[in-house]
Each structure stands twice: as structure tokens, then as C-alpha cells.
Amino acid sequence: GGLGCAVRQQQWAAWMCWDRLSVQALCVGVCVHSHSCCLPPTHPTATSQPETPSASKMHPDTRMCWKWSSASDCFLLLCFIIVAECVPIDKIKVSKVEEPEVQASPETPDTGLYYDRYLREVIDVLETDKHFREKLQTADIEEIKSGRMAKELNLVSHLVRTKLDELKRQEVARLRMLIKAKIDARQDAGIDHHALLKQFEHLNHQNPHSFEPEDLELLIQTATSDLENYDKDRHEEFKQYEMLKEHERREYLKSLDEEKRKEEEAKFDELRKKHKDHPKINHPGSKDQLKEVWEETDGLDPEDFDPKTFFKLHDTNGDGFLDEQEMEALFTKELEKIYDPNNAEDDMVEMEEERLRMREHVMKEIDVNKDRLISAEEFMRASEKKEFGETDPWETLDEQDLYSDDELQEFEKRLANQENELRLKSDDLLKQREELELQQDQLHAQKLEYHQAVQQLEQKKQAQHAPVPEGPNGELRFQPGMNPAASPGHHQSQEQPVVDGQNQPPQ
DSSP, X not given: OHHHHHHHHHHHHHHHTOOHHHHHHHHHHHHHHHHHHTSOTTOTTSSSOOOOOOTTTOOHHHHHHHHHHHXXXXXXXXXXXXXXXXXXXXOOOOOOOOOOOOOOOOOOOOOOOTTHHHHHHHHHHHHTSHHHHHHHHHSOHHHHHHTGGGGGGGGSOHHHHHHHHHHHHHHHHHHHHHHHHHHHHHTOTTOOHXXXXXXXXXXXXXXXXXXXXXXXXXXXXXXXXXXXXXXXXXXXXXXHHHHHHHHHHHHHHHTSOHHHHHHHXXXXXXXXXXXXXXXXXXXXXXXXXXXXXXXXXXXXXXXGOOHHHHHHHHOTTOSSEEOHHHHHHTTHHHHHTTOOTTOTTOOHHHHHHHHHHHHHHHHXXXXXXXXXXXXXXXXXXXXXXXXXXXXXXXXXXXGSOOSOHHHHHHHHHHHHHHHHHHHXXXXXXXXHHHHHHXXXXXXXXHHHHHHHHHHHHHHHHHHHTSOOOBOTTSOBBOOTTOOGGGSTTOOTTTOOOBSTTOSOOOO
């Protein structure tokens, strides 16, 4: 029994991770407990603190129990000492469970629209509604573009509708601030605010307080239309940029003499020739172009190229699609062959136009449903086509005519008209300035006259309150320049001025 108790105590000590000193202290307590358990139930010390029994006062049964318990306790104590001398059991180290890090979803790239933030916030709020999210995932692309999804707004939760109402109020307030800034810049108080709000077609300005299905329909249709025309607008801006650059170059050459003009033209031809001297540009979206990205950007063996793996590697946000920004990132290596920001002959604006043209080309060939996204299925299907192995080089901007001579002439005429309008406005402003300066001079002269008049009035007022000069006997004295009528109590018709006491009246 003692050995079994020792074994149980050993297991208990191991489980509770006690050290050797704790086990020895427990042994002493068990011995005392064993002695108290041997006492008869009626013994007065059975329920109190045990005292050392004497042989004279000890009950016979108690003496037998004490002898038996002493022997068993000694054996039990010996077992515990053996246990205490054993190899200590290592404490169980409870490792802290690391919570999985929640990766923040990548920020949606800017669409370039002036209401981009409002568009993204509305989409984020709508996706929090389970019903709307399921409908959006199963909807057809034409149904989304047409705005027919707007009717599902009536089925979303009240919390979502409240958030959408707040977003619309914030957007209306932002648009009104833009209008106010525009009015302040023009300094025209006669502009109609409601007429200006009508030009913003992505919301219903007649109801500025609540977000209704009509607002969602307008937002979808306007965003779809603007995104489709966004690339066209960027191409047009680039063409204007190139024509302006050529116009300024020609105007600069006109200001030079014949010798310097030839030097500048030779320098320009040399830079253009140097810009055209670059390595072969792979066709965007071709196997050679993607394999080069696979090798140089991803650091993988080109012999192990796999389109499916390539798609997953460059789907940076993990949504199962390659969007326009992810596609444009694939052309960086090709563009670095042509453009270097440290070279005077390379224009970074042209590089971004080249990137846009590459992305449009790939989207036109791969994006079947025209949703401006490339799915994994569309990418794999394109990699199986014959065009995927195309080896023809890409035709860059410097190999194309960006504008015709007629377009340049029309641009220069339009630019000349704008310059004339600005010149007329400048002359008008100068005339207004001269008129204002003349008015200022007139006001300044009137101010001086008024100041002089005030001074004269002050002098007259002081002269009226000045003391009247008197002679040695109290008679009035005449002073040159003094108006006799100004003296108080003086009557010119009755009294004559007295000079040095002469012509005094009789006493």
C-alpha cells in the first residue's frame, strides 16, 4: 500500500511539475496524516492537532496502531526520498499559440476617374451584404454594365442603405465644394449651382440625401462609359503633348540664326537616332515576352515556364483575375529596353503611352467578355493559341506617325487663337489696371484736399478762441492781420482802434 501510494504521489508530482523540495515537504505531511488516521474515531485527538503520545497515557489499541503506522510511514518516507533523488522531470512548457496574421486586402488601384473614391467606397459597402455579393458573383457582365443590378439594392440590409446614404451626402458636399472653388476662381456670382451639378452624371443631384437604386444605376453606367473612353482621352492628351512639343521646338529654331539652327537640328537628329537604337522589343503577351518576365523578374528557369503558374504569380491581389494595373506591370522589362530616365533622348511621358498601348493590345486579344479583366480561363485559352508563340517585334512609338501635318497645322492655329484671346484679356486687364490707378490718384488728391480743408477749419476755430490784445490801460490794441470784427463785443461803427494810447476818448 505504501509503495502504491508512493507511485501515485510520484505521478501527481510529475503532473503538477513540483520540484524535489516540494515532494519532501509533502512526505512529512503524509506521515502526520497517517498517524491521525490510526486513532480511534472516539479518541479526543482524532479531530484535533496530533500530540506526541506518552506510554503511560496511551491506549493499548493506540500503541499498536502507532507502532504499525511508524513502520509504514518510515517505508513511505524512504520511497519518497528515492523519488526525490530521481532525475527531475522537466516542466511542461506551454508554447504560445500564434494567431494567424490577417493579411490586409490590397488597395484597389485608382481608376483615374474624378469620382474614383466614391465609386470604390460604394462597392466596398455593397460587398458587405451577403445577398448582393452573391448576386454580383453570379451576374453576367452585360447585366452589370447596363445597371440592371441596381434593382437588387432594395433587398440589402438597412445598415448598408444607411452607409450608402452617408456616402452620397459626402459626395454631394464634395462636388459643391468643387463648384464653389470654381466660382471663386472665376469671380462670377451669376453661375447656377444646380446647372453645374447636372454635369456630374454619376449620381442623382435632385435627391442629395438618400442613395436610391437610380443612384446605383447612374454610377454603374457612368463609370462604364467613362472607363471605356478613358484610354481614348489619354491618347488624345498624349497627341496634344507631342504636337505642343514639336511646336515649341519649331518656334525655338525660328529664334536662332542659320548656323545655330543647323547645329540644333543635327543635335535633335542624333538624339532621335540614339533613342531608336535599342534591343528587340518582344510582342506584348507573347510567350517570349512572358518567359522573359518569368526569368528576369521571377528568377525562374525559362525551361520550366508554365502559364498557369505564371498567372498565379502575377495575380498579386489573389482575386483570380489580372486587372489592367497587373497587366501593365508585366511590360516594365520591355519598356526599360527603350526608356531610361537618365537619358536626355528618352521621354517618360512617351514610356507611359507605350505601356498603355501594350496593355490595350493584350486586352484586345485575351479579354473575350470585355470586362477589362483577364480571368485564368481566358489566360490559359490564349496561351494555347498560335499567336501566343508570335516572334515578330513590337512596333514602338518612334516607328509610328503620331499625328499628321494637317493635325499639327490645325493645332498651331488653335494655339494661335488661344494666344490671341489671352493677349486680348491681358490688354484688357492692363487697361483696367490703369483705370484703377487713375481712380486711386484721384482719390488720393481728394483726400489731400479734404485734409487741407480740415486744417483750415481747425486754424479758424483756434483763432476765434484766442485772447483779445489789450493796451497798457486795458484798451484794445490793433494788430496787423487781425480782423476787428472777429473780436468779441467790438463794433466797427462806434469805436476806432487805439494805437499807442493816442486818440483816446474823453474821460
